[in-house]
Amino acid sequence: MSNYILLSIICVSVTLWRWLLRNRLPLPPGPPADPIIGHARIIPEENQGDFFYQLSKVYGPVIHLKVPGRNMIVLNTVEAAMDLLDKRSANYSDRSKLPLFDIMGWNAALGFLPYGKKFQKHRRLYQQYFSRDKCNGYQSVQSKQARLLVKNLAKNPEKYSDALQWFSTSIIMHVAYGCEVISDDDILVKIVEDAAQGFNNCGPAGNTAVDYMPSWFPGTHYAKKARSYKAATKKVHDFPYDTIKRQLVEGVESPSYLSYHIDRLDQNDEPDDIDDIKGSAATIYTAGGETTWSTLLIFILAMVLNPDCQREAQEEIDRVVGPGRLPEFSDRSSLPYVECLVQEVHRWNSSVPIGIPHRSMEDDIYNGMFIPKGSVVIVNTRGMSLDENVYLEPYKFNPSRFLPKPQGRAEPHPTAHFGFGRRVCPGRYLADDNVWIAIASTLAMLSISKAVGKDGKEITPDPPFTNGITSHSSPFLCNIKPRKEAESTLMEPEL
Numbered sequence: 001m002s003n004y005i006l007l008s009i010i011c012v013s014v015t016l017w018r019w020l021l022r023n024r025l026p027l028p029p030g031p032p033a034d035p036i037i038g039h040a041r042i043i044p045e046e047n048q049g050d051f052f053y054q055l056s057k058v059y060g061p062v063i064h065l066k067v068p069g070r071n072m073i074v075l076n077t078v079e080a081a082m083d084l085l086d087k088r089s090a091n092y093s094d095r096s097k098l099p100l101f102d103i104m105g106w107n108a109a110l111g112f113l114p115y116g117k118k119f120q121k122h123r124r125l126y127q128q129y130f131s132r133d134k135c136n137g138y139q140s141v142q143s144k145q146a147r148l149l150v151k152n153l154a155k156n157p158e159k160y161s162d163a164l165q166w167f168s169t170s171i172i173m174h175v176a177y178g179c180e181v182i183s184d185d186d187i188l189v190k191i192v193e194d195a196a197q198g199f200n201n202c203g204p205a206g207n208t209a210v211d212y213m214p215s216w217f218p219g220t221h222y223a224k225k226a227r228s229y230k231a232a233t234k235k236v237h238d239f240p241y242d243t244i245k246r247q248l249v250e251g252v253e254s255p256s257y258l259s260y261h262i263d264r265l266d267q268n269d270e271p272d273d274i275d276d277i278k279g280s281a282a283t284i285y286t287a288g289g290e291t292t293w294s295t296l297l298i299f300i301l302a303m304v305l306n307p308d309c310q311r312e313a314q315e316e317i318d319r320v321v322g323p324g325r326l327p328e329f330s331d332r333s334s335l336p337y338v339e340c341l342v343q344e345v346h347r348w349n350s351s352v353p354i355g356i357p358h359r360s361m362e363d364d365i366y367n368g369m370f371i372p373k374g375s376v377v378i379v380n381t382r383g384m385s386l387d388e389n390v391y392l393e394p395y396k397f398n399p400s401r402f403l404p405k406p407q408g409r410a411e412p413h414p415t416a417h418f419g420f421g422r423r424v425c426p427g428r429y430l431a432d433d434n435v436w437i438a439i440a441s442t443l444a445m446l447s448i449s450k451a452v453g454k455d456g457k458e459i460t461p462d463p464p465f466t467n468g469i470t471s472h473s474s475p476f477l478c479n480i481k482p483r484k485e486a487e488s489t490l491m492e493p494e495l
């Protein structure tokens, strides 16, 4: 058979295969759609994770929704996410265009880069600085900041949210820019916080009307908001870079992500390389600061609502760590209940409830369902945490669920909160250490409980959660006080 005939047979077979896929196999199930606009009318702008979770109870773990110009595939179980995003990661590691973040100016932010060379370059930049080994080197700073956190919480308990933000920000500032944050009006902190506001205030990523509707359509107001963050985004790219470049010239820089990468630039590097370094450094705070802060706010809420779990963790710390010192990273494996509590914080209310959407690059078949090329693939972390086939009474905060029988049911630790496949969070080791040391130190030294109202009754908080890529509880009242007055010197960061 000539090569020509062979090639023709292959082409016809591929075309036929594609035709069969598109016309014979069903899309994943989903609710009835409206003509033309599909499901645009029924997808809420808020609490999408809960909405998708409710749909999954009717339509199963993989759901198809249609909005103008795009198919959406929602994955509601860890199994489905592993099957597609991990095992078939070559097909599912792309991102859709996110017009809102383009408008703001986040063109060199890893989280939004399409799959390709630039993506791989940015992943390498992070990998060099945030590997497990490298992150061990930041633990002394994290321990120092955890002491400060406990001190700030004890001193100004009603400003617990600020103290948690300070903790997250200081570590990121140290690692990304090598600077020590001394006061609230630190100019760099102000710059990164201003830019980060855009992430919180412009709706769920890839899932607002701006992403698939013309600008006159109701709901596209987020585009106007996004434009208002443009100047702040530019500043967070340029200011730190210029500052550290100057410090490098003067020989007064401290070790940091930015100085490490600027130092490796040489004469032959393209302007693109500079933009990549600026963009990747600017992303560290927006990706790492808000998520850590949100997770810790969720921890405080969990402790107010679950005093028994708090007590059990404190008894474990007192027993294992003993008096006269705070928990250290080397204690982690000896504190199984604290570990379960940290994992339960991530599961109970993930701070990134529907992740950052992936995108499929080719047509695919999964369990007899057709997944079209170009689908937006949403990781419903919230739904995975509430999966009743995995977690008993999923709405209940119950760290013991992870313990082996008979204390628990050996339920699996959550994994979805750091994402999947080639897009898995590159800052996860740093983040995991941040969250653990902050929680262990706070539990060791402080007691967190319900606030008491003027009528003398305890106030049970039930705050709404914010609605951006990251999500956390809105402000609520609580009572934070020292447990061990005699050991208050432990809160001094004398390191």
Ligand code: HEM
Pocket: 110, 111, 112, 113, 130, 283, 284, 287, 288, 289, 291, 292, 295, 351, 352, 355, 356, 357, 358, 379, 416, 417, 418, 419, 420, 421, 422, 423, 424, 425, 426, 427, 428, 430, 431, 432, 435
């Ligand atoms: C508790 C804290 C954190 C949580 C819950 C979290 C969660 C996530 C999630 C869910 C994703 C999306 C993964 C996917 O698409 O499958 C992500 C991506 C990302 N995270 Fe984190 N993260 C945290 C902290 C950090 C830190 C500290 C850094 C920086 C050092 C960081 C940097 C990034 C970046 C750059 C991406 C984009 C990755 C890509 O698109 O390839 N994160 N994170």
